[in-house]
Amino acid sequence: MIGFRTLLYKEVLRFWKVGFQTVAAPVLTAMLYLMIFSHVLDAQMRVNGVRYAAFLVPGLVMMSLLQNAFANSSSSLIQSKITGSVVFVLLPPISYVEFFFAYVVAAVLRGLMVGAGVVLATVWFAPLTFVAPWWIVAFAVLGGGILGAFGMIAGIWADKFDQLAGFQNFLIMPLTMLSGVFYSIHSLPGVWQQVSHLNPVFYMIDGFRFGFFGVSDVPPETSLAVVAASFLIVSATTLALLRSGYKLRY
Amino acid sequence: MGSAVSIQRVAKHFGRLQALAGVSLEIAEGEFFGLLGPNGAGKTTLISCLAGLVRPDSGRLSVLGADVAADYRAARRLLGVVPQELVFDPFFSVRETLRIQSGYFGLRNNDDWIDEILANLDLTSKAGTNMRRLSGGMKRRVLVAQALVHKPPVIVLDEPTAGVDVELRQGLWQFVQRLNREGHTVILTTHYLEEAEALCGRIAMLKEGRVVALDTTSNLLARFSRHALTVRLTAGGALPEALRGRATPSDGGWQFRLAGYHEVEPILAALREAGCTFDDLRLTQADLEDVFVGVMQGEGLGEGVGEGHGEVPARGAVP
Numbered sequence: 001m002i003g004f005r006t007l008l009y010k011e012v013l014r015f016w017k018v019g020f021q022t023v024a025a026p027v028l029t030a031m032l033y034l035m036i037f038s039h040v041l042d043a044q045m046r047v048n049g050v051r052y053a054a055f056l057v058p059g060l061v062m063m064s065l066l067q068n069a070f071a072n073s074s075s076s077l078i079q080s081k082i083t084g085s086v087v088f089v090l091l092p093p094i095s096y097v098e099f100f101f102a103y104v105v106a107a108v109l110r111g112l113m114v115g116a117g118v119v120l121a122t123v124w125f126a127p128l129t130f131v132a133p134w135w136i137v138a139f140a141v142l143g144g145g146i147l148g149a150f151g152m153i154a155g156i157w158a159d160k161f162d163q164l165a166g167f168q169n170f171l172i173m174p175l176t177m178l179s180g181v182f183y184s185i186h187s188l189p190g191v192w193q194q195v196s197h198l199n200p201v202f203y204m205i206d207g208f209r210f211g212f213f214g215v216s217d218v219p220p221e222t223s224l225a226v227v228a229a230s231f232l233i234v235s236a237t238t239l240a241l242l243r244s245g246y247k248l249r250y
Numbered sequence: 251m252g253s254a255v256s257i258q259r260v261a262k263h264f265g266r267l268q269a270l271a272g273v274s275l276e277i278a279e280g281e282f283f284g285l286l287g288p289n290g291a292g293k294t295t296l297i298s299c300l301a302g303l304v305r306p307d308s309g310r311l312s313v314l315g316a317d318v319a320a321d322y323r324a325a326r327r328l329l330g331v332v333p334q335e336l337v338f339d340p341f342f343s344v345r346e347t348l349r350i351q352s353g354y355f356g357l358r359n360n361d362d363w364i365d366e367i368l369a370n371l372d373l374t375s376k377a378g379t380n381m382r383r384l385s386g387g388m389k390r391r392v393l394v395a396q397a398l399v400h401k402p403p404v405i406v407l408d409e410p411t412a413g414v415d416v417e418l419r420q421g422l423w424q425f426v427q428r429l430n431r432e433g434h435t436v437i438l439t440t441h442y443l444e445e446a447e448a449l450c451g452r453i454a455m456l457k458e459g460r461v462v463a464l465d466t467t468s469n470l471l472a473r474f475s476r477h478a479l480t481v482r483l484t485a486g487g488a489l490p491e492a493l494r495g496r497a498t499p500s501d502g503g504w505q506f507r508l509a510g511y512h513e514v515e516p517i518l519a520a521l522r523e524a525g526c527t528f529d530d531l532r533l534t535q536a537d538l539e540d541v542f543v544g545v546m547q548g549e550g551l552g553e554g555v556g557e558g559h560g561e562v563p564a565r566g567a568v569p
């Protein structure tokens with residue numbers, strides 16, 4: 001792991017130098033969601049026995065974490081591909097496995113920072129409990145890892161910024177928004193409950209939320225199995241792409 | 251001495267374009283080697299294959315014995331590449347860029363060497379400046395510095411002086427020549443033929459993915475002899491009948507193509523006998539541009555050209 005440490009450091013430094021945009025801005029966005037939705041709904045409804053504002057917070061934390069993990073690896077890769085500076089990491093003796101872990105770990109770290117920021121910023125609005133902290137950590141890390149690796153695939157595949165934006169707007173946004181961040185899927189009509197069960201992000205959010213309240217739509221063990229399997233599949237795909245040199249080494 | 255770089259029958263195509271069609275080259279340790287050819291000849295593809303940025307369809311490449319595919323970690327540690335494009339990472343300062351690049355090669359606390367490179371490339375005052383704020387020439391110097399952070403024994407410069415001002419070009423060449431004197435092998439591609447002529451001990455010319463000429467610079471110049479004698483006669487003087495056949499009008503005077511310098515004296519004797527006096531008299535020599543144009547137009551260079559040969563003269567030896 002010769003180059004791994006430096007590549008990880010570089011990736012973290014990269015987003016940290018523009019932290020206002022990469023960490024502070026998504027925290028603010030999540031706060032706005034919470035203020036608006038809890039203002040409208042908090043007095044009127046409870047979900048799974050939890051006040052709506054409190055129910056919403058873990059969902060928003062996870063959604064921000066996932067979206068930012070994806071944004072980090074995908075935008076870093078496409079920027080360095082388009083500017084050509086990707087040669088600086090292709091010329092040194094860095095293996096594709098080190099390459100993978102450096103980008104994914106940096107993506108997870110940014111996701112965790114944004115997630116922690118959302119928790120801190122919203123703590124005044126809704127009292128949170130931490131019933132099962134290890135479940136929280138497991139789902140946060142695995143979820144960030146999946147989206148970080150997925151961001152690598154998108155960043156490697158896309159040749160232009162608008163292709164990446166398409167990925168983000170037409171795949172990542174719907175998958176995260178329709179995953180039960182804002183509602184329990186039990187409130188959905190039958191067919192849409194079925195559809196939601198096909199969305200891996202649903203399990204990330206549901207399992208993550210279990211860690212806070214101890215209640216969830218599906219058993220947390222099921223969610224963990226789905227999330228862990230997703231992580232393995234996405235990681236194996238990303239590693240295979242990197243190994244083949246697809247769109248990086250011609 | 252052994253081979254610094256060994257390239258054996260390397261072929262690569264992109265779609266229907268055959269970028270490299272079986273290139274073989276052996277470059278000895280300590281050489282200053284030139285890789286010339288028109289745009290699209292395959293120079294950058296060849297260098298990219300050596301650097302592991304492009305994977306060849308067939309053939310083998312190694313750097314100081316380390317295979318660039320099987321033993322890529324060793325090969326990349328032995329190689330420093332200055333890419334052709336003016337690329338930079340806009341997030342970092344010059345020093346951060348060089349520290350990060352050192353770390354990729356497993357080097358921490360590399361600041362002494364970084365300071366030395368910065369001083370040699372006249373970048374010391376820019377160490378804390380963000381890459382975005384540097385001029386094009388300064389960015390080019392940082393690219394050179396990045397290629398040198400891990401003290402590679404083999405240095406590849408892909409058109410390093412394209413669009414660079416004269417002062418930087420001179421400074422860069424002095425630095426690279428010093429590295430070469432200290433034992434680094436240098437491989438250079440350039441469009442400036444006078445640079446190649448002045449710097450490179452040996453030159454390969456590429457055309458359409460093939461090596462079409464490979465020899466020491468002096469041999470290439472000698473073989474493509476374009477010596478000529480140009481005279482401008484004093485007003486009223488006329489060229490003697492005997493010389494008219496081989497003279498061509500040039501620049502208000504007459505030019506004689508020469509096979510060698512031994513032909514100069516008989517021409518001058520004939521002019522003297524005819525009572526001619528001169529306003530001007532010049533001997534011109536072949537330069538690499540003539541060789542280049544000749545080779546690219548398909549004038550063969552005979553032996554020593556083609557696939558698979560690999561005679562490597564020792565540094566400085568001119569057969």
